[in-house]
Amino acid sequence: MxxxxxxxxxxxxxxxxxxxxxxxxxxxxxxxxxxxxxxxxxxxxxxxxxxxxxxxxxxxxxxxxxxxxxxxxxxxxxxxxxxxxxxxxxxxxxxxxxxxxxxxxxxxxxxxxxxxxxxxxxxxxxxxxxxxxxxxxxxxxxxxxxxxxxxxxxxxxxxxxxxxxxxxxxxxxxxxxxxxxxxxxxxxxxxxxxERSFEAVRYWGAGLNHIEMECQVVWTTLSDEDRKISNYPGKDDADLVNLLASIEEAHIAVIFIEQGDDTIKVSWRSKPGYDVSKVAAQFDGGGHKAASGASIEGALDEVKKRVIAATQVLTE
Ligand SMILES: [Mn+2]
The missing domain is CATH 3.90.1640.10 (inorganic pyrophosphatase (n-terminal core))
Structure with missing residues (x-):
């Protein structure tokens, strides 16, 4: 029992x-x-x-x-x-x-x-x-x-x-x-x-270089290359997703982090009224309404397309 x-x-x-x-x-x-x-x-x-x-x-x-x-x-x-x-x-x-x-x-x-x-x-x-x-x-x-x-x-x-x-x-x-x-x-x-390290802010810079927004969803990627050029030691996003989530026009923020082994770590953040844990669950991930994550197998571009399409269903 x-x-x-x-x-x-x-x-x-x-x-x-x-x-x-x-x-x-x-x-x-x-x-x-x-x-x-x-x-x-x-x-x-x-x-x-x-x-x-x-x-x-x-x-x-x-x-x-x-x-x-x-x-x-x-x-x-x-x-x-x-x-x-x-x-x-x-x-x-x-x-x-x-x-x-x-x-x-x-x-x-x-x-x-x-x-x-x-x-x-x-x-x-x-x-x-x-x-x-x-x-x-x-x-x-x-x-x-x-x-x-x-x-x-x-x-x-x-x-x-x-x-x-x-x-x-x-x-x-x-x-x-x-x-x-x-x-x-x-x-x-x-x-x-x-507080954050110099490397973490350089890593942010690399990620912010290719930020995109469409249908109130904002996203960017952090590739193995971005990590290398900024000398960032972790395989996380250095909390960049929270900076994306501060963008006024965006209701949902998503970040894609290449893990160097054909898996992509994805993190979602949302404003009240959007339950991103539902999207994360579609990709075998989990979390909370306002903050969720998943690890998805595949190449960065392909995973990005699938996840953004599934996420935009929430803001349509
Ligand atoms: Mn907790």
Whole structure:
């Protein structure tokens, strides 16, 4: 029998000894922040904890204290496995091969598959980190300053600085409670959303060179070549899609990132009234109404044509 009771989650956590906490591949601020926030609270409760991310911590988030404790592979056995910010088992990557299904699944994606024994899924929550910032004290665990910084980073990044349409008063109350613990909101905001590397801005320049707009959909591509000429180290979009989404005339923004292996990573952002998770689902992707993604096999030009045609159905 599966359950969705936070009380049962609390009991499971308190009776646990060896805990694995994990999150999704290509981790974002909410994945790393939620993982660290919960992982550090469990370590403080003297649990034996391993925090594992298949792809490790992205360079841009390594300023988070204790993020160096996050490993790429689990070691040994666990009596409790916790997944945070993951809609499905496939999003965790290969690290759970040979391990049982997660005991606890804490997430806010509308596409969550309730794959664990206890599933705490709140699709109204703007971030998993916000859910955890409420659950951790409810579960009689404490939030240290580094854990609070991690959680607030998850909240800030998934809401793009408290400005996504799913923002609610509770989000600001939760952020305020973390500030009262001594967490420096302005400093985290600057780190998470404002600062970027010289290479990232050059990479933006390459992408902005071939931006296009039609039927209120704006898009651009980031090729392997763009990455090479700008010396950008990641295979992501350096958040360029959010800049495209700021274009006044566009209702939907799409970005295509060549992955160097015949797959194209696609990210969508939309203004209220457009559900891009439906388009992403057509390409085996997922996400939220306002922000979704997919990995699609094929050549850049061909994938671009198919995706733009499917996306423009929403704005027609
Ligand atoms: Mn999230």
């Amino acid at each position: 599966t359950s969705n009771s936070p009380k049962e989650a609390r009991e499971r956590i308190h009776s646990a000894h060896r805990i694995l906490v994990t999150s999704h591949i290509r981790p974002d601020g909410d994945a790393v922040g939620s993982l660290l926030g919960l992982g550090l609270a469990l370590l403080d409760a003297e649990k034996d904890v391993q925090m594992v991310l298949a792809d490790g911590v992205p360079r841009a988030l390594r300023y988070l204290k204790s993020s160096e404790k996050i490993r790429k592979k689990p070691n040994g056995n666990f009596d409790t496995i916790i997944s945070v910010d993951c809609s499905g088992m496939d999003r965790i990557g290969e690290i759970l091969d040979g391990y049982p299904k997660p005991d606890l699944n804490i997430d806010h994606h509308i596409t969550n598959l309730n794959f664990a024994q206890i599933n705490l899924v709140d699709i109204e929550a703007p971030s998993t980190a916000e859910m955890l910032a409420s659950y951790i004290p409810q579960w009689d665990l404490s939030i240290s300053q580094p854990a609070g910084e991690a959680l607030l980073t998850g909240m800030i990044t998934d809401t793009l600085g408290f400005r996504t349409s799913n923002m609610r008063p509770q989000t600001l109350n939760t952020a305020a409670s973390l500030m009262k613990l001594g967490v420096n909101l302005p400093a985290l905001y600057t780190k998470a959303l404002h």
